[in-house]
Amino acid sequence: MATTRVATTNWAGSLMEGSGTVALESSGIGTFEVNWPSRAETPNGRTSPEELIAAAHSSCFSMALSHGLAGAGTPPETVQTQASVTFQPGEGITGIVLNVKARVPGLSEEAFQQAATTAKENCPVSKALAGVTITLEAELLA
Numbered sequence: 727m728a729t730t731r732v733a734t735t736n737w738a739g740s741l742m743e744g745s746g747t748v749a750l751e752s753s754g755i756g757t758f759e760v761n762w763p764s765r766a767e768t769p770n771g772r773t774s775p776e777e778l779i780a781a782a783h784s785s786c787f788s789m790a791l792s793h794g795l796a797g798a799g800t801p802p803e804t805v806q807t808q809a810s811v812t813f814q815p816g817e818g819i820t821g822i823v824l825n826v827k828a829r830v831p832g833l834s835e836e837a838f839q840q841a842a843t844t845a846k847e848n849c850p851v852s853k854a855l856a857g858v859t860i861t862l863e864a865e866l867l868a
Contacts, residue, residue: 730752731752731753732751732752733748733749733750733751733752733778734748734749734751735747735748735749735760736749737760741762742762743762744761744762745759745760745761746759746760746761747759747760748760748773748778758772758773759771759772759773760772760773760774760775765813766813766815774813775813776811776812776813776819777811779809779811779819779822779851779855780809780810780811780822781809782851783809783811783822783824783849783851783852783855784807784808784809784824785807786849786850786851786852787807787809787824787826787845787846787849787851787852788805788806788807788826789849790845790848790849790850791805791807791826791828791841791842791845792805793845794841794844794845794848795828795830795833795841798837798841800830800831800832800833800837801830802828802829802830803829803830803831804827804828804829804867805826805827805828806826806827806828807824807825807826808824808825808826809822809823809824809825810822810823810825819855819858820858820859821858821859821860821861822855822858822859822860822861823860823861823862823863824846824860824861824862824863825863825865826842826862826863826864826865827864827865827867828842828864828865828866828867829866829867829868830866833866835866838864838866839864839866842862842864843862843864846860846862
């Protein structure tokens with residue numbers, strides 16, 4: 727069954743001087759302030775499209791990796807993924823780094839690296855961001 731999630735942004739003013747809010751409507755968990763300086767300079771308590779993409783990517787990748795590991799008979803104890811999305815004004819999103827650390831009892835380093843690579847390639851958010859270079863740094867914790 728397909729699902730649809732909804733977020734709405736209300737913006738006032740020009741790009742450089744304006745500001746807005748983005749509401750996560752499907753979950754209802756919050757409304758967050760956005761503006762150009764929070765995107766191109768310092769967050770100062772506001773979010774940005776790139777931070778929201780990082781949140782989506784890190785959670786999607788963690789789910790995909792957990793699913794793949796469990797399907798192979800080696801469910802993880804923990805998976806922690808940090809997604810770092812780089813935005814260059816005038817160019818756009820120039821890269822994403824996924825840094826994952828996972829504890830998976832009984833799994834070899836080689837099998838873990840393969841599972842992480844497969845998750846990166848098949849996570850729906852990775853697929854949606856296929857036009858961007860996505861770098862994977864994966865660490866199997868003892």
